[in-house]
Structure formats: C-alpha cells, structure tokens
Amino acid sequence: MKINIDYIARVEGEGAVKLDIEDGTLKDLKLNIWEPPRFFEGFLCNRSYDEVPDIVARICGICPVSHMTTAIRALEKALGFTPSRDSITLRRVMALSQIVSSHLVHLYMLALPDYHRLCSILDMFSRFESEIKRLNRMKEVVNKVTALFGGRPLHPVSMVVGGFTSLPPRDKIEKIVGELENIKDDAKETLKMVSALPFPDFTYNTEYVAISSPAHYAINGGIIVSQNGIRMEEDEYYSIFEEDEISYSNAKRTVIKGKGSFMVGALARLNLKFNMLHRDAKKAAEEIGFKVPDYNPFHNNLAQAIEIVHGISECRELLEGVHFKKPEIVIKVREGEGIAITEAPRGLLCHHYVLNRRGVVERANIVTPTAHNFLGLEENLKRLVQQYIHEDKEEIALKCEMLVRAYDPCFSCSVH
Amino acid sequence: MVYCFYKFILKMFHCPEEEEVVLKKKPRLGFFKYSCCAGCEFQFIYFQKYIIETLNNFEFVFCKMVTSGGTPEGPFDIALVEGTVTESWQADELKKIRERSTYLFAIGSCAINGGIPAIKSIHPELEVEKRVYHDLSAIHSIRPSAIDAYVHVDGFIMGCPPGERDLYEALTSVLSGKKPDFLEYSVCIECKLQGNICLLVAHNMPCMGPVTNAGCGALCPSYNRGCYSCWGPMRQANALALAKKFRSMGVSSEDIIRKFTLFGSVTTEFRKTAEFYED
Numbered sequence: 001m002k003i004n005i006d007y008i009a010r011v012e013g014e015g016a017v018k019l020d021i022e023d024g025t026l027k028d029l030k031l032n033i034w035e036p037p038r039f040f041e042g043f044l045c046n047r048s049y050d051e052v053p054d055i056v057a058r059i060c061g062i063c064p065v066s067h068m069t070t071a072i073r074a075l076e077k078a079l080g081f082t083p084s085r086d087s088i089t090l091r092r093v094m095a096l097s098q099i100v101s102s103h104l105v106h107l108y109m110l111a112l113p114d115y116h117r118l119c120s121i122l123d124m125f126s127r128f129e130s131e132i133k134r135l136n137r138m139k140e141v142v143n144k145v146t147a148l149f150g151g152r153p154l155h156p157v158s159m160v161v162g163g164f165t166s167l168p169p170r171d172k173i174e175k176i177v178g179e180l181e182n183i184k185d186d187a188k189e190t191l192k193m194v195s196a197l198p199f200p201d202f203t204y205n206t207e208y209v210a211i212s213s214p215a216h217y218a219i220n221g222g223i224i225v226s227q228n229g230i231r232m233e234e235d236e237y238y239s240i241f242e243e244d245e246i247s248y249s250n251a252k253r254t255v256i257k258g259k260g261s262f263m264v265g266a267l268a269r270l271n272l273k274f275n276m277l278h279r280d281a282k283k284a285a286e287e288i289g290f291k292v293p294d295y296n297p298f299h300n301n302l303a304q305a306i307e308i309v310h311g312i313s314e315c316r317e318l319l320e321g322v323h324f325k326k327p328e329i330v331i332k333v334r335e336g337e338g339i340a341i342t343e344a345p346r347g348l349l350c351h352h353y354v355l356n357r358r359g360v361v362e363r364a365n366i367v368t369p370t371a372h373n374f375l376g377l378e379e380n381l382k383r384l385v386q387q388y389i390h391e392d393k394e395e396i397a398l399k400c401e402m403l404v405r406a407y408d409p410c411f412s413c414s415v416h
Numbered sequence: 417m418v419y420c421f422y423k424f425i426l427k428m429f430h431c432p433e434e435e436e437v438v439l440k441k442k443p444r445l446g447f448f449k450y451s452c453c454a455g456c457e458f459q460f461i462y463f464q465k466y467i468i469e470t471l472n473n474f475e476f477v478f479c480k481m482v483t484s485g486g487t488p489e490g491p492f493d494i495a496l497v498e499g500t501v502t503e504s505w506q507a508d509e510l511k512k513i514r515e516r517s518t519y520l521f522a523i524g525s526c527a528i529n530g531g532i533p534a535i536k537s538i539h540p541e542l543e544v545e546k547r548v549y550h551d552l553s554a555i556h557s558i559r560p561s562a563i564d565a566y567v568h569v570d571g572f573i574m575g576c577p578p579g580e581r582d583l584y585e586a587l588t589s590v591l592s593g594k595k596p597d598f599l600e601y602s603v604c605i606e607c608k609l610q611g612n613i614c615l616l617v618a619h620n621m622p623c624m625g626p627v628t629n630a631g632c633g634a635l636c637p638s639y640n641r642g643c644y645s646c647w648g649p650m651r652q653a654n655a656l657a658l659a660k661k662f663r664s665m666g667v668s669s670e671d672i673i674r675k676f677t678l679f680g681s682v683t684t685e686f687r688k689t690a691e692f693y694e695d
Contacts, residue, residue, distance in 0.1 A: 009484035012454050036451045036503045042544035043535040048674055054644055055678070058532040061455020105462060109482070120483030123472055136467065150514065151639045152632075154455050154577040155646070158639045166639040245551055371507060401484070412454050 003397050006402055010110040017400050019371050021384060028387050031378045031404075033251035033370075035415040041230035044364040049075050049333070049355055050161055056351070057155045060413045062105070064155045066344035067099040067366075067413075069220055070351040075161050077338030078355045081331060086324045087163040088220070090149055093318050094159065095219045095342070097145035100311035101153065102345035103266070103304040104142070106408045107194060108135040109302050114402045115197040126164055131193065134186050138308075141179045145315060148176055162329035173319055180316040187309040194305040195288040196372070199298040200399060204383055206261060206295075206376055208268035209348060211341055217269075217276040217310065219343045222361065225272060226262065227293070234341040237350055243367055246374075253374040254367055261376035264347025264369050265408065266303035267294065278317070279359070281310035282378025297380055298406045333359035344369050346408050370407075370414035377407050439566045443493035443590055447479040448513060450499030451508045451533050451560070456524035459577045466584065473591060490516030494590045496573070500526040500533040500560045507558075507566045514567040521586050525565045525576035529648035530682040532559040532576075538677050538690070561682055571596050576646040576679065579631040601628045602644050602650045607631060607634035615642055622662045624675060627653035627685070644678060649685040659689045669693040 008015050014036075019029040040059055047055060057064035069091050070402045076083060077208035083091075109130070118124060125132065143153040149170050150156025156164045185373045209230065222230050230240060243254045256262055274282070274292045285306045294303075312315045335357040341350050347369035354363040383398055388399050421689045449457055455605035460470075461482050471482075474494075478486040488509070501507050514520055525531035536544050537560050545552055563569060571583045571589075582598055589596035603625035607614070615621040615637050623642035625634065629650040636643045649655060659672050667675075680686040 007480060009480045009486075012458075012481070014449070014480075036506075037501075037545075037548065037557060038451050038502065038533040039536050039544050039557070041538065045547060046539075047535075048671065051644075051674060051678060054646075055532055055535070057454050058455075058576065061453040061458040064453075064455070072680040105458070113484075119485050120476070122476055122483060125468070127471065132468070139462065140465075151575070151635050154459060157636050157641065160641065165641040187679065245549060247551075247554060282633070369647050370487070412452070 001393060003393055003400075005401060007398055008401055010113070011405060011409055011411065012060070012413070013415070015404070015409070015411045017381060019381075019383070019400070021389065022388055026225060026382060026389065029378065029382050029385060030248050031374065031381065033038060033249045033374075033411050033414055035250055035411040037250050037415050040416045041316065041364045041366060043414055048362050049079065049353075049359040052353070052361065053159060053161065054155075059366070059368075059416045060410055061154060062102050062378065063098060063344045063346070063413070064113065065094045065150070065159070066342055066349050067351070068156070068159050069095060070340050070342045070344075071353070072159060072161050072351050073221060073340035073342070073356070074338040074351040075352050077094070077340060078336035078353055079161070079251050079331060079334060079338075080336060081162060084325070084327075089318055089322065090324070091159070091166055091220050094146060094149055094342070096315045096318075097142045097378060098312040099219070099345045100315075101139060101142045101146065103308050104135060104139050104190075105302060107190070107304055108132070110408075111405050114398070114405065134189060138183045138186050138190070138312075141176070141183050142312070144179065145176055146236070148172060162331050163327045165219065165327065165329070167324045167327060170273040170323065173322075176379050177316055177319050180312055180319070184309075184312055184316075187312050190308055191284050191288060191305040192394065194302055195290070198303070198382075199302075200402070202298060202384055202387060203295040204297070205293075206263050206382055207256065207259065208271045209262050209264050209372070210269045210272045211343055211348065212273055213339055217314070219279070221340065221342060223288075224341060224348070227272060230256075235339050237339055237341060237352075241367070243371065249374075251374060252371055252409065254371045255375055261379050262372065263297070263376045264372045265300055266307050266345075267297065267300040268347060269293070270303045270306060278310045279308070280304050280314040284309045300406050300408065304347065304408070323397070333357070346373075346410055346413075347368060348372050368410065368413040368416065370409040370411065371406055373409065374414065377404065377409065418583055428505050442473060442475040444477045444491065445474040445479070445563060446477050446488065446490060446492040446495045446510070446513065446517065447481075448488070448495065448497045449480070450497070450527070450563075451502040452499035452524065452526040452531065454481065454498070455577045458681050460496065460583065470587060474587075488513075492517040493519065495520045496523045497521070497563050498524045498527050499564060500530050501563060502533060502556055502557050502560045504556070510563060510566050514655065519570045519590060520567065521571045521573055522563050522569045523573040523583070524578050524647050525574070525646060525679050528572045528574055529680040530560055531558070531648075531679060534562075534682045535677060536560055536613075538681050572598060573597070574629055574631050574647050581630055594649070600651060602653070603628045603630050603632065603634050603637070603647070606630045606632070607637050610634050610638055612637045616661075620665055622667050622671075627655045627658050644673070646679050648680040649683050653685050655685045655689040656692055659693065
C-alpha cells in the first residue's frame with residue numbers, strides 16, 4: 001500500500017510525505033520538501049550589511065522578526081558593535097509578540113481543524129464562533145505590538161543593524177500595555193482549549209535542544225543546551241551540528257555530529273527551561289496538569305499554548321514603566337565574521353555572515369528550525385506509521401499530516 | 417464589512433433587497449503560491465480586521481494554507497497568485513490557471529516585480545546556485561520572473577507584504593463586479609500627506625520614495641529611514657533621474673546598483689537604471 005500526501009495542507013510552504021507499506025510493515029517513508037529554492041545564501045553575497053535584515057525577512061512570512069533579529073545580531077558581532085540595553089529589550093518584545101502571533105495562527109487555523117475532523121477553519125465558523133472571536137482579539141493585540149515598534153507586523157521596517165530607527169511615544173506604549181492585560185484571560189482559555197484536545201498517544205524521547213540563559217527564558221541569544229549534556233557558546237555551533245544535502249528534498253538536513261536527530265521548538269524549550277517561564281505561564285501549565293519532561297511530539301501544540309500565556313505576560317511586563325531613549329545609530333564598518341543563534345517560534349535559528357572591509361557580505365549561511373527538526377520528524381513519522389499500521393489508509397495519512405503539523409514546520413524557511 | 421459595503425451599494429442604486437440573493441452564490445477563489453515567503457497568503461488568511469468577512473464571502477476552492485482538500489483545477493472566479501516563477505512547472509500551471517479563471521490577480525512584490533528572489537537574476541545562475549548546493553543535479557531552477565512574463569494579469573495587489581487597502585479593493589471589486597481602483601502614484605504623495613519632512617532633500621538620505629509605488633502609507637520615512645522600494649517601481653517612474661541625484665549626494669555606483677536591484681530587479685524601470693551604473 002502506497003500513501004502519497006503530495007502537498008501537505010495547512011503548513012507553511014510546500015512539502016510531501018510518501019510512504020510504502022507491505023505486509024504490515026513500513027518499507028519506506030520520505031519527507032520530501034519540494035518547496036522551490038530561492039538561493040538566499042547565494043544572492044546575499046555582494047549585498048551590503050545594512051540590506052541584509054530586509055532581505056532575510058523575506059525568507060519567511062510568519063517569522064520575519066526572527067530572521068531579522070538573528071541576522072542583525074550576527075552582523076553586529078561581525079562589526080564589533082554592542083547594542084544598547086533598550087535595543088535588546090525591544091528585540092525581545094518584538095520576538096515575543098511574533099512567537100505569540102505565530103503560535104496563535106498555527107494552533108487555531110492550522111492544527112485545530114484536525115482534532116475536530118474538519119478540513120479548515122472555514123468549517124469551524126458555525127460551531128466555534130467564540131473561539132474564532134478570541135483568536136481575533138488576541139491576534140489583533142499582538143500584531144499591534146509588533147507594528148507599534150516595527151512599523152508593521154509582517155516584514156517590519158524599523159529594525160536595523162545598530163538598533164531601532166524610531167520609537168513610539170510613551171502614551172502609545174501604555175495603551176498597548178492595557179490591551180495586553182485584557183487578553184491574558186484569552187491566553188489561559190486558549191491553553192485550556194488546547195489541553196482538552198484528543199492528542200494521539202505517542203511518545204519518543206529524543207534529544208531536545210534550545211538556548212538557555214540564567215537571566216530569563218532565552219530567545220535572542222544564550223548558550224546552546226540539551227538534556228544530554230550539550231552546553232556551548234553560539235560561536236561553537238559548527239563543532240556539534242552538521243548540515244547535509246538530501247537527494248529527495250530541496251531542504252538541507254541538520255544533525256548532531258555522530259548522534260543524529262534532535263528536536264527544537266516550543267516543546268524542547270519547555271523541556272529544558274520550564275522553570276524560566278513567566279509565573280503566569282507556570283501557574284497556567286500546572287492548572288492543566290502539564291509536566292516536564294514531556295516526550296509526546298503532538299504536545300508541541302500544548303507547549304505553544306503555554307508559550308502564548310508566557311509571551312503575553314512577559315511582553316506586558318517588559319513594556320510597563322519603561323522609558324526608551326531616542327536611538328542614535330553609529331556603525332563603523334569593518335571586516336569580520338559573526339554567528340548568532342536565536343529561538344524562532346519553531347526553534348533554533350542560526351545565521352552566519354562573513355563581511356569584507358567595506359561591510360559587503362562575502363559568505364552567508366542560514367540554518368532554520370525546520371532543517372534542525374527534519375530528521376527527527378522523519379524518524380517519528382516512521383514510528384507513528386508503525387504504531388497505526390493496521391488502520392486504514394485515510395487514518396494513517398491523517399495521523400502523518402497531524403504529526404507534521406504538530407512540529408509546525410516552515411518549509412519556506414527550511415529551503416530558503 | 418464587505419457585506420455592509422455591498423448593501424450600501426445596493427441601497428445607493430435602489431436595488432430591491434432580493435438582489436442580495438446573488439451574494440449567496442459565493443465567488444470561487446483559488447490561491448496559488450510559487451517561490452516566496454508565503455507572507456501574502458498569511459496576510460490574506462489573516463486579513464486583520466476583515467478576516468471573517470473575507471473567509472465568509474468566498475468559496476475556497478484551492479488555498480493550501482487554509483484548507484486541506486480542494487482542487488487546483490478550478491474553475492475560479494478569482495485566482496490570486498503569489499511568488500516569483502523560478503521553476504518551469506510553475507509557468508505551466510500558471511497558464512492553466514489563467515485559462516480557468518475569470519480574474520487573475522498578482523499579489524505581492526514577488527509575483528508583481530520578482531521581489532527579493534529576483535535578486536538572483538542579476539548574477540550568472542550557476543554562480544549563485546553553487547554557493548548553496550554542491551550537488552545541483554536535483555535542482556531545476558529557471559531565471560526568476562514576475563508572473564506577467566507568462567500570463568495576462570488583471571490587477572496587481574502590490575506590496576511586501578501586500579497592502580490591506582489594495583487587497584480590500586481587489587476583493588470588494590470582485591464581489592461587486594467593478595474594476596478595482598489601485599493607487600498609481602509614488603510614496604512621496606503619501607509621505608506629504610503624513611506631514612513628514614523629506615528625508616531626501618532635508619536629511620540627504622537616499623530614499624527610494626520618488627520612484628516607488630504608493631500603498632504603504634510612507635512607512636519607512638515615517639519611521640525615520642529611507643524607503644527601500646518594497647512595493648516596487650511605480651509605473652513609468654523616472655528611476656535614472658533619482659539614481660543621478662543619489663550619485664550627486666555621494667552614493668557609490670555599487671550602492672546605487674544595490675538599491676535598484678533589491679526589489680524590482682527584473683522590471684524595465686529599475687533594470688535600465690542599474691545597467692547604467694554597471695561596469
């Protein structure tokens with residue numbers, strides 16, 4: 001029996017799952033990411049450092065803030081520039097608002113229909129009116145946060161190498177703090193709703209990788225850690241991780257040298273740094289009985305819902321009572337090299353640039369969360385199919401699609 | 417909102433209420449993604465304030481980010497196409513979509529002017545591709561181009577990400593059966609309306625506003641930075657005159673080429689200007 005899901009719906013970008021079952025055993029399974037390459041690393045060469053954030057934002061329409069922030073941090077390291085405390089705080093606010101917004105769309109619009117056996121959010125209008133209104137309320141506020149500091153929620157304009165070109169007046173920030181307060185209950189309701197979903201019973205303990213910091217729930221920088229003992233600076237990224245080309249996929253695949261697959265993303269973050277979550281998120285997670293470590297990849301959706309509570313509460317706290325100074329950006333161009341790792345909504349994102357003395361890119365490398373999760377997802381798909389091997393064709397296909405969506409892959413990012 | 421607008425039109429022309437029955441037959445919509453960040457589809461399915469109206473007023477025949485199932489075969493009352501054409505199957509499919517669609521709109525800079533993926537077109541293809549893959553045997557990329565290189569396009573919903581005003585205009589036009597009215601002037605007009613001080617004249621900042629199509633509300637100048645033309649060139653913009661102004665301000669030839677090849681590198685307006693400074 002052959003199952004071909006040629007164009008997986010409700011994910012970002014284009015990918016397929018192809019599998020072959022013979023006499024009750026799985027013969028072959030491939031995750032074929034056929035999203036066409038755009039060659040970002042190729043045409044970033046010969047571009048000036050100050051164009052890079054605007055270019056890499058276009059790698060992804062869901063997490064442009066992550067690509068911009070990671071590139072900016074890598075370029076600032078290459079140029080020997082230290083960003084101000086205000087810039088670091090604002091980048092954190094931008095990242096949190098984008099993580100919440102990405103998780104909201106993924107949970108409500110992409111993942112949720114599966115659990116109600118529906119094709120899309122369009123079929124949910126009549127039965128789930130209050131849920132959709134809740135999604136709207138929350139999404140509007142978090143988009144406003146990104147737009148207030150970035151200019152617009154998608155492909156923001158004010159984030160540049162060196163800091164922010166402009167800052168909003170204090171009264172607008174205060175207004176948004178109030179609006180964030182108003183959606184805190186919506187976030188908790190979202191978590192309750194997600195925790196009640198019938199997740200398939202499927203566990204597999206893999207290596208979870210995230211970045212960590214003693215100061216807070218690390219997003220824009222920290223040391224790379226795993227529960228199996230990885231502990232290293234972001235500059236040492238290549239000493240542990242290895243990227244390879246795959247014959248059946250346009251996306252490259254990253255593994256831990258000598259070990260193999262691992263998992264990044266919301267579930268990995270919770271498994272590694274649950275204690276660093278905002279108290280509101282910890283409390284909400286305890287209320288629904290969520291415990292770490294959690295080895296069910298479907299629970300990545302649950303972890304995302306917990307991060308929604310975290311993101312809204314932390315954003316609100318970061319913005320309350322702060323007074324940002326008027327930015328002044330002075331960059332001295334020089335030769336250099338920089339690597340930066342951040343936590344995109346979907347997990348570890350790495351940008352690496354080599355600049356010449358005129359600040360022009362000579363070499364660029366970008367490794368995305370979906371490239372990090374590629375092998376782990378493929379292996380888990382195989383285990384999942386084995387577990388449900390006696391179900392009918394439609395059921396196996398649906399389970400595969402659900403697992404892919406639970407990882408929340410971004411195929412556009414992964415190929416770039 | 418869309419519905420209210422429609423009711424308003426009916427009222428204006430004294431149409432009887434029964435006419436509303438027409439609305440019950442929802443226009444069939446297809447959304448196609450080629451090589452891009454999927455930001456347009458994302459903007460579309462999350463159409464900010466009008467999401468429920470948008471999703472309720474159209475029949476989603478094909479839109480992979482919203483719904484599983486669906487058919488790319490059509491027919492469509494409205495087809496929206498995002499992304500740059502970078503593989504030959506996309507061009508083949510595009511021609512089929514054109515045949516099966518009443519209206520075909522290009523949405524976003526990639527589909528309209530090649531966008532960021534078309535930066536590749538200013539270099540020899542192999543040179544760029546080799547920097548990314550060692551083994552190119554499974555890579556089948558062609559020179560990036562905008563979709564109107566292959567098919568007739570009925571309207572351009574410009575921007576990166578697409579502007580809400582234009583998206584709203586396109587969708588309501590299809591619902592009410594009128595020709596969409598897109599903006600055909602430069603960012604400078606919007607910048608003046610915002611009351612901004614001109615960055616180009618007063619602050620000597622190389623701003624692409626004078627040659628860039630309006631729609632963003634002069635976002636970058638309002639955030640204290642020069643426009644970088646993410647909306648792409650305004651039709652018949654005198655791009656070379658602006659490039660010469662940049663040169664007189666001390667901007668290097670290399671940087672001028674970069675500015676005119678960031679967005680719209682495959683458009684006549686910007687290509688000609690970049691070529692003027694090459695060599």
